[in-house]
Amino acid sequence: MKKNKLEVIPLIDDFSQWLAEADKSDNTIKTYRAVLNQFHEWLLSEGMDLNHLKKKDVQQYITYLESQNKSLATVEKAFATISMFARFLKKLDVVQDIKRKQKDKKNQEAPDSLTLDECNHLLAEVKKRRQPS
Template identity: 35%
Template sequence: MLNTYQEDGLRGKSKQTRKTYLFSISKFKDWLDGAGTDLEGYSRSDVQQYIDYLVSKSYSASTINKHWSAVKHFSRWQNKVDAIEDISVITPPNILNEAPKALTRNEVNKIIRELDRSGNERNFAIAQTLINTGIRLNELVNLDRTDFHISERKGTLKVRFGKGNKERQLPLSPETRRAITKYLETRNDSIDAMFLSNRSKRISERTVQHIFEKYGINVHSLRHTFITKLVRNGEDFSLVQSLSGHATADMVMRYSAPSEEDKEEAVSRMWLSD
């Protein structure tokens, strides 16, 4: 059933969406097994009880919503529309009113310094790429050498596996071009993948996450930092949207929302001008 769904039901979906939906449906299948049914025989009551189960396990609203989206898609693919009618689902918070966590200038400088001092050209090149292009983690690991075009004075990066399968082209800063060039000088192979693991395979998302976890950094915060910096610098939202690969300007607007640090600094400055 899952194999057929993967080949037929998820045709045209992005790699990340397929991965997310298959994971969610496999979890739904496990729960159904314990409830005495399967992916063909479940009913509306099963779906409602499954959602209630997720709530009882204290999963976040966004996580529950992801599982619910997958179950809806799977049910529609199976023509089991009755099974998803009038399901009561917890409402996730409005992410447009939340500012993503961005790193401070000092935090960015610190991670750059420490990775540079480590002498690992690959990790340093990864950091410069993430910080100065704002690409997503899954976009980074799917990069090939041919996606980079670097000359003496300029460079570009083509993101082929963007969200929604949309391509975009990004300029490369001088520091990023230098880091990429230095890394490629350490390579004596003909492998297409841009960033390799220690086993000479395409690097995994988990490996990249581990690189930054050692320094107390969540790799996703590098993308947030890039976009937040553009927004705070007053760049046009359409430009930020184009660089970040966000589908709508509304998604960019959340980066202009004040963070908790912004609020604290505003209060502390209240009486400084008197």
């Protein structure tokens, strides 16, 4: 049976209050509420709800977001919000070992270093630009 949206709002309000008591900024709370509301809407569309959150629900939502070609940042924001919500619920098991796409490792490689000649050339260019005309 699908739950009415209004039945879960107090839970989101309680979560928001918990965040405020943890000294989270107003913007953080606003963002978490928005993301949690989107998650809640998706859960309702799938016949589930926040009150009975399970690990499989979280995994399916993350998989859904990825299948919708959401950015890595969006997926990670959703996962971070759900993780914080799980902490609030004292149900950390629902976010354990959730599979998510990882950032492409080749983009994280350190750039090649400059040679001594290249460093000297750049230094000379900087000095030349700093000299008064």
